[in-house]
Amino acid sequence: MSDVSMRQMLEAGVHFGHQTRYWNPKMAPYIFGERGKIHIINLEKTLPLFSDAMNYISSMVANGGTVLFVGTKRSAQTAVMENAIRCGMPFVNHRWLGGMLTNYKTVRQSIKRLKDLETMSGDGSFDRISKKEALMLTREREKLERSLGGIKDMRGIPDAMFIVDVGYEKIAIKEARKLGIPVIGVVDTNNSLEGIDYVIPGNDDAIRSIKLYVEAAADAANTGKLSVAHAVADSADEFVEVKEGGDAAPKKKAAPRKKAAKKVTVKKAAKKDKPEAVAAEADTATQDADAASE
Structure with a gap:
């Protein structure tokens, strides 16, 4: 300042x-x-x-x-x-x-009208109407711009x-x-x-x-x-801890939750035990076949 x-x-x-x-x-x-x-x-x-x-x-x-x-x-x-x-x-x-x-609610309607007229003027809508109508709308826009142009972007x-x-x-x-x-x-x-x-x-x-x-x-x-x-810029900066040697200390990884680890272990064990169970069943079937042949 x-x-x-x-x-x-x-x-x-x-x-x-x-x-x-x-x-x-x-x-x-x-x-x-x-x-x-x-x-x-x-x-x-x-x-x-x-x-x-x-x-x-x-x-x-x-x-x-x-x-x-x-x-x-x-x-x-x-x-x-x-x-x-x-x-x-x-x-x-x-x-x-x-x-x-004090009557800002009504003024906002006039501001909306001004913005609509500005949009019509910019997208070529005035070219599709008669010259008289276009002139009247242009005069209306200029009048609103003089009175409300400075507050048309004011938020309340x-x-x-x-x-x-x-x-x-x-x-x-x-x-x-x-x-x-x-x-x-x-x-x-x-x-x-x-x-x-x-x-x-x-x-x-x-x-x-x-x-x-x-x-x-x-x-x-x-x-x-x-x-x-x-x-805002200061709050966005990250503070990194620096060791005595000058290297940045690595960030610690968060330890996994115990419940999640148990579930994973159980699933892996189940998958591991599956082929062993199949092999045991195959051995039993072979022994039964040998006994029958005798």
């Missing part, structure tokens, strides 16, 4: 808040002061909170969890999509549909949610709180931090700032995946 420094935050403009007249008093502990009627965020408080949030994402993914990236405002759409794809996580970068999580409800602008994504936060999903959110000076489990005080409007947040979150997710891969 790449550690973000205070210098990087300064260069990205994370410390710039909103105009002082739009401030939210609940953000007062994270405000350093004001300059030119604009609040300045205290990065000395932002940096440790940011690190805690990234560590949480990493540990969540390492335990097999899924983090949903949410950023539907225009300045965040591209960064959210690119970095979520980079770390293999679901994302929503267009309008948040009401009930996307996510384990956490990373939000770029908590003021812009109020519906998503409400659904997450209703389902008990932890929320990691970037909170600017004009927003409230209520309902946010991991607060990141910072600029949520500048493209460079948003890119910094999302790239760090994607790196944290990849770090979590990498730790899982290392753990």
